[in-house]
Amino acid sequence: MDANAWFPASYDESRRRFRDSLPGLQARWPRARLEQHVLQEHPDVSIDWLWAEPGQRQNLVLISTAEHGIEGYVGAAVMKIFIEELAPRLDPETTGLLLVHAINPWGMKHRCRVNSHNVDLNRNFALDGSYDPAVNPGYDRMRSLLAPGRPVGWLPREDLGFIARVLRGLISPGVAAVREAALLGQHRHPQGLYYGGTQRQEETGVLLGLYRQALENYASVVQVDVHTGYGPRYQMTVLLPCNDPTPSAEARARFAYPLVQKVDASEFYAISGDMCECFVHLRDTEFPGRSLLAGGFEFGTFGDSLPALIRSLRIAILENQLRQHGACSEAAARAIRAEFGELFFPTELRWREKALQDGRQALQGILRAYRLI
Numbered sequence: 008m009d010a011n012a013w014f015p016a017s018y019d020e021s022r023r024r025f026r027d028s029l030p031g032l033q034a035r036w037p038r039a040r041l042e043q044h045v046l047q048e049h050p051d052v053s054i055d056w057l058w059a060e061p062g063q064r065q066n067l068v069l070i071s072t073a074e075h076g077i078e079g080y081v082g083a084a085v086m087k088i089f090i091e092e093l094a095p096r097l098d099p100e101t102t103g104l105l106l107v108h109a110i111n112p113w114g115m116k117h118r119c120r121v122n123s124h125n126v127d128l129n130r131n132f133a134l135d136g137s138y139d140p141a142v143n144p145g146y147d148r149m150r151s152l153l154a155p156g157r158p159v160g161w162l163p164r165e166d167l168g169f170i171a172r173v174l175r176g177l178i179s180p181g182v183a184a185v186r187e188a189a190l191l192g193q194h195r196h197p198q199g200l201y202y203g204g205t206q207r208q209e210e211t212g213v214l215l216g217l218y219r220q221a222l223e224n225y226a227s228v229v230q231v232d233v234h235t236g237y238g239p240r241y242q243m244t245v246l247l248p249c250n251d252p253t254p255s256a257e258a259r260a261r262f263a264y265p266l267v268q269k270v271d272a273s274e275f276y277a278i279s280g281d282m283c284e285c286f287v288h289l290r291d292t293e294f295p296g297r298s299l300l301a302g303g304f305e306f307g308t309f310g311d312s313l314p315a316l317i318r319s320l321r322i323a324i325l326e327n328q329l330r331q332h333g334a335c336s337e338a339a340a341r342a343i344r345a346e347f348g349e350l351f352f353p354t355e356l357r358w359r360e361k362a363l364q365d366g367r368q369a370l371q372g373i374l375r376a377y378r379l380i
């Protein structure tokens with residue numbers, strides 16, 4: 008099959024494909040059922056999920072996609088691989104499924120990372136329910152670089168200004184500080200970049216409810232949450248939250264997968280309000296007897312060189328500026344949307360083929376490590 012056929016062309020097509028997978032799964036899990044949560048302010052989109060209960064509730068495999076809306080197009084391809092190739096190899100007597108299509112359906116439909124309130128949901132899973140405004144003071148120092156408060160002008164001129172400001176930032180305070188200020192998240196500037204919100208978002212509440220149900224009912228939960236945009240271009244990274252006790256090197260061997268990293272500043276980058284970290288925290292505080300892997304797949308796109316990081320930062324800033332303040336011309340808006348698409352859902356066939364291969368390999372490796380296939 009052509010690699011492109013694995014990737015849906017629209018949110019609606021993806022949701023239809025996901026919902027149509029129910030009868031096939033019911034052949035092995037007769038009680039499998041679909042549920043959904045329609046977004047209050049956007050009734051044209053919904054978070055859809057499928058529960059397939061096993062004979063005895065021992066293991067649960069949880070696949071989730073599109074926490075960052077636009078990343079759900081690659082997420083949908085991983086979901087299809089799982090449903091068609093891996094699910095048939097699981098034991099429906101002891102292993103159940105929770106498959107979540109589009110945690111951030113509005114973002115997926117409109118090809119944004121954030122939800123309709125400009126909230127990055129992966130900065131909204133506050134461990135203690137409070138959104139600390141003091142997180143990430145570095146963001147404010149770099150605000151003129153990260154979130155210019157005006158419409159996007161003529162792109163070549165924007166680029167000159169951006170390059171000048173980014174070079175200044177790289178000299179002082181330096182690459183690591185710019186990266187942290189940009190990516191850690193912040194809870195002070197609602198129109199800014201990587202805004203984590205000041206209250207729990209509707210989508211976050213739905214996921215936390217599902218996480219609680221999963222931990223209440225199953226002795227062992229294995230999650231894969233699919234993302235794109237960071238890491239080497241042709242090598243997907245398996246991510247473990249910073250509070251997972253397994254060292255990355257040990258996980259690499261267990262999963263027979265070449266690249267596993269922790270979501271922290273030394274290996275990947277630090278995140279305030281990370282969903283998988285919150286899942287592990289929920290297990291630690293309320294369900295300490297349960298086994299949980301809260302893993303992520305991160306498909307790199309532009310690459311991890313310094314020029315690639317600068318290219319990613321440029322388009323993240325421009326896309327946010329476009330949504331908040333508009334652009335001087337439709338041509339500039341189109342160019343920004345196309346480049347932003349390439350950052351999270353590349354069009355290159357070779358990239359897509361390798362993504363399918365890596366996704367398949369890592370799913371197999373993880374399911375084997377837990378003796379589920």
Ligand SMILES: [Zn+2]
Pocket residue numbers: 074075078129233234235236
């Ligand atoms: Zn993501």
